[in-house]
Amino acid sequence: MFPSALPAVSVSGVNIPSIGYGTMLFPEPEKAVTLISEAIKSGYRHIDTARKYGSEQWVGEALRSTDIGRENIWITTKVTEENAKADDFERSVEKSLETMQLNYVDLLLIHWPQPKVPLSETIGALIKAKRHGLAKNIGISNFTVELIHKAAQISSEQLFTNQVEYHPYINQDKVIQTCRNYGISVTCHVPLARGVVLKDPEIIKIAQIHQKSPAQVTLKWLIQQENIIAVPRALSIEQIKENIDLADFSLSNEQMGRISRLRSRNLRVVDPEVRRPIWDLP
């Protein structure tokens, strides 16, 4: 299942491909289906979408255009914080499946915490979606240490992942360690910091040593860490291919450490005023 040259991340015996294709923001929507299809042709077996992105329809179309079986492609979608109440949550999941023309997703996430709705209500709706077979696995996104503790304590089902911003310019040690303590994987959104880290001289130097691109070195630095998954987005076929071509090199411990030290730049790219929780201090 999910054949890939890259090692999978395993949570409770369920494997997820460590690199997925991100589908947020397609500036030219008419090209979206082609790009997602190209990603699948290039070997991606994991697609990351969300109700909020408006890309579910294109993901569904791309899936229908490939002869790779549904069971071989991992699909993650998310329910927005506007739909955190149980009834709205249920409707959102149904709408996602209807839009993609799917019977189930592999992973369903609470996209952002919603302080105005009891977390127990939203987690209850998440679990219900799993029990009804609409989601094979469930998880959270943009949850801080305090919220991870709450979610893990409330949930009677294993939480599969916490999707958070993680790249070389941000320290997420506390969130990652808390997730590990609960057996939850970490999926990195904006893994390339929307391109910012690709201009870093240290990353460029390491890339030259391996004859790889800065994007490949950044993604390798992420997935070489325990239980880390990354979902980069790219809009050119060349970069789509590049971002999954990571199997033929490894970073040394010294190189991993050099990249980890770049976190002193302390950059948070995704920080929407209306949605952000009180982030953990490094």
Ligand SMILES: NC(=O)c1ccc[n+]([C@@H]2O[C@H](COP(=O)([O-])OP(=O)(O)OC[C@H]3O[C@@H](n4cnc5c(N)ncnc54)[C@H](OP(=O)(O)O)[C@@H]3O)[C@@H](O)[C@H]2O)c1
């Ligand atoms: N859970 C959440 O709240 C949340 C929030 C944000 C994002 N996400 C997920 O994370 C995914 C990735 O985030 P993102 O798309 O915002 O940022 P990203 O993956 O960090 O960066 C994408 C940027 O990097 C560039 N890029 C990609 N591959 C490259 C390569 N090989 N060489 C040079 N440049 C390259 C892209 O350029 P081009 O534009 O030219 O292709 C784009 O500007 C999203 O698509 C979404 O699925 C989730």
